[in-house]
Amino acid sequence: MLGAALFFSSSAPAAAHDPRAAGLDRLVDEVQARYRLPGLAVAVVEDGKVVYARTDGELVAGSGRKIGPDALFKIASNTKSMTTALLARLVDAGKLRWDDPVTKHLPDFRMHEDWVTREMQVRDLLIHNSGLRAGAGDLMLWPEPNRFSRGDVIHGLRYLKPVHSFRSRYDYDNLLYIVAGEVAAAAGGAPYEQLLRREVFAPLGMDGCRVGAFARRDAAPLAQPHARREGRYVPVREDGDAIAATPMDPAGGVRCGLDDMTRWLRAWLDPAAYSRDGRPWLSAQQRGELWRAQMPMTPTRRQREWSGTRFAAYGYGWRLSDFDGEFKVAHTGTLMGMYSLTALLPERKAGFVVLINGDAGDARSVFDQVLSQRYTRMRDGRPRGERGVAWYADAIEREAAAPAAGRAPDTSARRPAQPDELRGRLGVYRDPWFGEVGLCARGGEVEFASRKSPLMTGKIVRVGPRLLVDWDAEEVDAEAWIDFAAAAEPAAFSMSKLDPDADFSYDYEDLAFARVGDCG
Template structure:
């Protein structure tokens, strides 16, 4: 597929850029204003840690960090601290693939089955027709987040082979290539395609093709030793007025199934080098990726909805997904960006190529609103230049949106609950099986009833009675999306209690059938 006219505009921007010194020494900037923005966001949202960097014309003009690796333990975050960049990994995966395309080892329009013969989808025709490019642009027809319970919560026992096999059982939400629905599993498949074409495991490829040539020396993926590497931020969740560590790393950080979709960790310094490479690469990096492939990565591939917020806040007219990047216009200025979200970790990379500017945000706590507000204020400094578009301004807009949200979009009150008894659920107890998720048990636990997923040990909780419904209260507080439980003669089904919960808790895609009695 040839890049369209918009991609050609991006190429023109690249050709106009002279070689730059890269993301090294900090240059003068309006530090006082940026410090005020940083301080207000850090304090307003009570973050455990925050790292922010700004690149202009290929140079780092602002870099600042605050907070601790683990709140209360004293070790300070700095520009070399490793954070989970989560879905900002996706652009590194697509860059790896683009390098293989440059090398003649792969084509964007190769059938996926050329590299993974066992690959199939629920509709056999879709599996045969799916190309490498389709793996990257969220057009599979699956529901947003479909099958993500094979990735999260971690740790779990699902492998990449399980994911490739499981895709054949996930029923489509819409027809292939007809619309945008965010998908993580296809990036796992893309990582396996890269491994097959590149002759090395995904983790080795991304180190070889991205980290090493771009000098991203602190970035980690695959198995590594946290103690030896050192200076690693840990995720946190809010508990009252405190930030509490959650899912903390052991001494050895293992390779995970989800690495190609969201498994990379990098420092602020690394991510600023990454950002500068796209805006104005150093001379030694100009040849790292051809202009043709740089253009392809930033060419609109799949239309995305323009939300009410985008129209009202940014006067946006278009939104699209490229290869691992979101593309949009803000006040008439082209924006290339992506975010990353994992339990207790938030990241954002935002670039305004027309302005030669880019920003990196890394947070090791519950930072959804903080990331949104900080990104918005930074972008508007370049596109609008209006000091009224401040942290307080955007924070108040979000508060108003939350207040106006209809009751149907809010979590119901489930505080009046009690533990279900084994007697109440006696006819439904047993072993159940879903074709892609595997076995789960609904069995007696003393006088109570417990749900356990065999391959996902954190999905373990006691069944509660709430009015006339059943609810699963997960034991691990890091599993932050409770599930409604419906069970009858046709099988067992789950659904999110909070309709706004992360779509990766894709309970709605499960279809358990009873296969036996409790052990």
């Protein structure tokens, strides 16, 4: 059991005798008033106890079905710290080592360069030092659903060309966490999802969490993702009755509720609580490895100006930094319509989790700052120079409104491209890792259609001398330029983001298509 917990619903004020909880309620109320999120769940853990927990909003906006503490949210990349914890358990069991060559466990593993294949160790899969572009190959994972398998993802790695030298710098990566999941499966003798349930969920009592395939009726209620459309949140990519396993499970496929996420926080802040027969769930040595700086990162401008951050690094599945001079361990998770945050301040024996079922990067940033500073800016029990929700929200809005904030060009003069304009260029094209797409005439226009990623279907439009893909699905929210190679035989084209600041998972820049056949 977690010990005493204070739980307040959105409709009930905090107890008057507990100013700490009342202050947290005001904080959540302010964020909700500012961003009007479809639903959220927030909890704070101190000294091994849940001192605050609150859920607010609905599973689906307008449904009347309220979010409770067991409602499952996609935690996205917060899954990564669970994957590394699984690997650490296998290290404790003597089944693998961090410096094992990946090919020891996966003989068919290949990177683009042979020497990188030989040198790639298990630890390298986890710290974003591969030399690949940020988000390289993510179009095999998103948008969902698609028809890529985990085997396709791992095979595709050999075709992704590095843009930097191996181990020379940090660039965020998802595909190598999928490889890490397969390393765990090979070393542990069971599928990744089964191992995660056995080695992480079961011993920590996180029984409500789900990973891999499951029936909706066999789980707690599912919070559904929402996107902002015309000033309001609407549900997108809603779940059906059967939830399928996905290739990206080890990188971002876990779903958990607030209750289970507080158990996850407590496992890190109060490890003795999960010892059995005098043996800890994870050894002190491996806990230290997970939180040791493995790859330097450059603090962002916000970190430097808002938190005085001078140190930032990636551990195994965790981001490490100093916040107002105190050690902070954290990670975020982002999928379309789902945002999450876990943060730990070990020296304060405190941590918090935020789960949101809407596109809410700004709200998440505000929560991170105001919840962190409640601990780092306290002196003698009083806040020191504390900034509130409004201060951070206003600062974020000013950044977004700055003249240089948006770099996407004006494409309002677009018009549909006609098949005759692309005579000699229509056909079926193939990229070595993404597979086949068609550029074919459809009803007097030209359609781009991916064979393995059905949502990546759209109309080709002309913007001045250039061609652009206008995607049909609202879920694909980063349009792409198409640039044909001059005098190439066979015809070939590359792609790039219309908006240079679009999510890096729209990995158009790593695509290189060559014509392989006719339409039809």
